[in-house]
Amino acid sequence: MSAANLLEARGLHSYYGASHILHGIDFAVGTGEVVGLMGRNGMGKTTLLRTLLGLVPARQGEVRIDGRIMTNAAPHRIARQGVAYVPEGRGIFANLSVRENLLMAARPAADGNTLWTFERVLDTFPRLAERLDHGGQQLSGGEQQMLAIGRALMTNPRLLILDEATEGLAPLIAREIWRILDRIRASAIAAGVAIVVVDKNFAALSAIANRNLILVKGRIVFEGSGSELKAQPELMQQHLGI
Amino acid sequence: MFYLIQLLNAVQYGLLLFLLSSGLTLIFGIMGVINLAHGSFYMVGAYLTYWLSKMTGSLWFAIPIGTAIAFAIGLLLETTIIRRLYRRDHLYQVLLTFGLILVFEELRSIFFGDEVHGVAVPEVLNFSIPLTETLSYPVYRLFITAVCLAIAALLYFVIHKTRAGMMIRAGNSNPEMASALGVNIPLLFAAVFAVGIALAAFAGAIAAPVTSVAPGMGNQVLIVCLVVVVIGGIGSINGAMIASLLIGLADTLGKILAPEYSGVAVYLLMAAILLWRPQGLGNKS
Numbered sequence: 001m002s003a004a005n006l007l008e009a010r011g012l013h014s015y016y017g018a019s020h021i022l023h024g025i026d027f028a029v030g031t032g033e034v035v036g037l038m039g040r041n042g043m044g045k046t047t048l049l050r051t052l053l054g055l056v057p058a059r060q061g062e063v064r065i066d067g068r069i070m071t072n073a074a075p076h077r078i079a080r081q082g083v084a085y086v087p088e089g090r091g092i093f094a095n096l097s098v099r100e101n102l103l104m105a106a107r108p109a110a111d112g113n114t115l116w117t118f119e120r121v122l123d124t125f126p127r128l129a130e131r132l133d134h135g136g137q138q139l140s141g142g143e144q145q146m147l148a149i150g151r152a153l154m155t156n157p158r159l160l161i162l163d164e165a166t167e168g169l170a171p172l173i174a175r176e177i178w179r180i181l182d183r184i185r186a187s188a189i190a191a192g193v194a195i196v197v198v199d200k201n202f203a204a205l206s207a208i209a210n211r212n213l214i215l216v217k218g219r220i221v222f223e224g225s226g227s228e229l230k231a232q233p234e235l236m237q238q239h240l241g242i
Numbered sequence: 243m244f245y246l247i248q249l250l251n252a253v254q255y256g257l258l259l260f261l262l263s264s265g266l267t268l269i270f271g272i273m274g275v276i277n278l279a280h281g282s283f284y285m286v287g288a289y290l291t292y293w294l295s296k297m298t299g300s301l302w303f304a305i306p307i308g309t310a311i312a313f314a315i316g317l318l319l320e321t322t323i324i325r326r327l328y329r330r331d332h333l334y335q336v337l338l339t340f341g342l343i344l345v346f347e348e349l350r351s352i353f354f355g356d357e358v359h360g361v362a363v364p365e366v367l368n369f370s371i372p373l374t375e376t377l378s379y380p381v382y383r384l385f386i387t388a389v390c391l392a393i394a395a396l397l398y399f400v401i402h403k404t405r406a407g408m409m410i411r412a413g414n415s416n417p418e419m420a421s422a423l424g425v426n427i428p429l430l431f432a433a434v435f436a437v438g439i440a441l442a443a444f445a446g447a448i449a450a451p452v453t454s455v456a457p458g459m460g461n462q463v464l465i466v467c468l469v470v471v472v473i474g475g476i477g478s479i480n481g482a483m484i485a486s487l488l489i490g491l492a493d494t495l496g497k498i499l500a501p502e503y504s505g506v507a508v509y510l511l512m513a514a515i516l517l518w519r520p521q522g523l524g525n526k527s
Contacts, residue, residue: 053422079424091419093412104408105423155424 036209084157142173256490257390265438271477279342281464287446316439481524
């Protein structure tokens, strides 16, 4: 693991209540890299993301951001290092308007840049611009996901973490989300923004990701490019059901 | 004229209740803690004002200093004790905050004794506006109403129009998500708790000249404040405002129309609203 790694985890063990979910995960994301995280339900994808974000305590192992140890740091401290989260279920603040959902998150990056402004987020998601005064709960699923991504971008992150990026969305909307993620990736690489994304759509995921991981029962069983994975259909069959 | 006076009293009482219960409902809504000791700070505010105004001779000095001391106590309590309750069951919260009531009552007994005290209305406001030949209205009560209205407006502005308010509401809706977006939740919680405590103490301080400063005064208002929280909807500031005014009116009207049943008017109101809108007036179902 090189010094260029934005975020790096070693030997991570996490529990959900009494059950042991992560069994010694090694995980790294480089600057501007897109990592796809795959695996069936209950294999520990969400727990891994939440442990990296400081929302689930790591019992063993360490998490580093820019080489600095951030294991079990408060979530807001990790967020302020430039890590933004788009959770499964979107996590929209129902009692805030669309405008407020975006503005409450606004923050310059750790290095002071404000690449993502309110205006730029609305340019990226024109549908949100039409619904600024709507309550968060009045949006469709697709709009909520756009709001969750836009809100994460308002923090000017260096690493964007998306859990179940297109779950429950109509195919057309899901395609739009992938197109937007691709645009963020394309525009972001210059600024060094990395993306970690969990999704069930292997084709869409591997099209955008530089590297794919498969998680099985809290262990990483595959790490490689999309084409390397396609060359091992038995892996895909066994662990992803494709 | 008689009814105008009663209406003014109802509004003044309602607004005072709002100052008390706004903190209680925010603490309950955001941190999920039922703070039974909230009423104790009404008492703390009143006793500090009694003590400070006797020491310095000035209510104008006593009220802000007393409120500031209560804020500091609130901050200390949150960081040392209350913080440990957030992930706990309501039973622990009720036990611990009930214990705090006993502690505050005992401290009050040690430092101030068990007598009833009074605080003088300041000279400049110690007069009444004559309404008829026999009826008049004390200016100090109008002063309480005006100050409460100003604070309620400020609270509304902060919560609905500022970024800090957005973060408070976001923390109310989903604290974990807010923290993942960079909001310092422990700091936010401590601030909300201490401000809530300071508001309760301020209510006790400003009301001291028109009520008696007496043992157990916090426990009486606590019950009514819990009713406000239930009627207004947990966590809803707007709901608390409407509920406080409704209770002020119900209490006052009850005393006029059916004095022998006046004690139940407030609870009848709560029962009716619970049947109609169990989530409270300020919350969507």
